[in-house]
Amino acid sequence: MVATAPQFPIRCRGILFDMDGTLIDTTVIVERYWEIWCKAHNINYSELIATSHGRTSRSIMEQWAPLDRRERYMTQEYLQELEKSVVEDTDGMIIIPGARELLEYLPSTKWAVVTSAGRSMAEGRFEQTGLKTPPILITSTEILRGKPDPLGYVTGAERLGLKPEDCVVFEDAPNGIRAGIAASAKAVIGMDTGTAPREQLVEAGANPIIKSFEDLDIKVLDDGWIEISQKTA
The missing domain is CATH 3.40.50.1000 (HAD superfamily/HAD-like)
Structure with a gap:
């Protein structure tokens, strides 16, 4: 449209x-976090970041989190901890x-x-x-x-x-x-x-x-x- x-x-x-x-x-901060997360979970960072901008962390987790951890990674508690770690980083903002x-x-x-x-x-x-x-x-x-x-x-x-x-x-x-x-x-x-x-x-x-x-x-x-x-x- x-x-x-x-x-x-x-x-x-x-x-x-x-x-x-x-x-x-804060693009460089967000991308830095997701690159670390992808390496830890053996996920293709380039593919994830190409579709992540403008989306919520919840929706990204729904698509990319490993199946055996997806339910936990989509909890409010986990997402809040994720955002806390990102917001503490101001380098490049x-x-x-x-x-x-x-x-x-x-x-x-x-x-x-x-x-x-x-x-x-x-x-x-x-x-x-x-x-x-x-x-x-x-x-x-x-x-x-x-x-x-x-x-x-x-x-x-x-x-x-x-x-x-x-x-x-x-x-x-x-x-x-x-x-x-x-x-x-x-x-x-x-x-x-x-x-x-x-x-x-x-x-x-x-x-x-x-x-x-x-x-x-x-x-x-x-x-x-x-x-x-x-x-x-």
């Missing part, structure tokens, strides 16, 4: 952000350019974060980076149907008191882009931050695609609408 090509400026009532790869980039300024600017009634991370990991990352705490944070702890299922984005819009079609989604992963489109978001803007090849963002339906928030002018208008425009050179 391909998103309808938006015409700038894009006007919306709310913004739904993914977290990792969109606001914060960066903030996407323009993210800090944008979150400080937007009123708390205008945005939410929808992430495949668990709540403890998501809250930890915002604390570590000093980014503004999301007024609404939707995580895989509460939403068990992970992306590309649209439930997370539908829930985020509802928590803002809006319909998904009144919101713009920012996403870096193909599964997240598909989730935003399936939720009927007004636009799904792809973040070409290196999580996935640009062509995969296009194939998933992202339109437009940007490198960072510094590519855009985002303004809250007097009537409460948000206007998103592309910066001119």
Whole structure:
């Protein structure tokens, strides 16, 4: 399914952000953990990582964990321990350019974060980076149907008191882009931050695609609408 090509400026009532790869980039940390895990379990790391971005740890375990350990590895206790070990690692973590300024600017009634991370990991990352705490944070702890299922984005819009079609989604992963489109978001803007090849963002339906928030002018208008425009050179 391909998103309808938006015409700038894009006007919306709310913004739904993914977290990792969109606001914060911890790709090297996550990949480092999964490489260690794959070696310990004799699993092909390249195959696992090619399909893991934007998915919950639970769904990855469901697909890749050895059969004799799968049930234990999918328990909440094990997944929380997994996330704890990952969130303690900050080596290589960066903030996407323009993210800090944008979150400080937007009123708390205008945005939410929808992430495949668990709540403890998501809250930890915002604390570590000093980014503004999301007024609404939707995580895989509460939403068990992970992306590309649209439930997370539908829930985020509802928590803002809006319909998904009144919101713009920012996403870096193909599964997240598909989730935003399936939720009927007004636009799904792809973040070409290196999580996935640009062509995969296009194939998933992202339109437009940007490198960072510094590519855009985002303004809250007097009537409460948000206007998103592309910066001119």
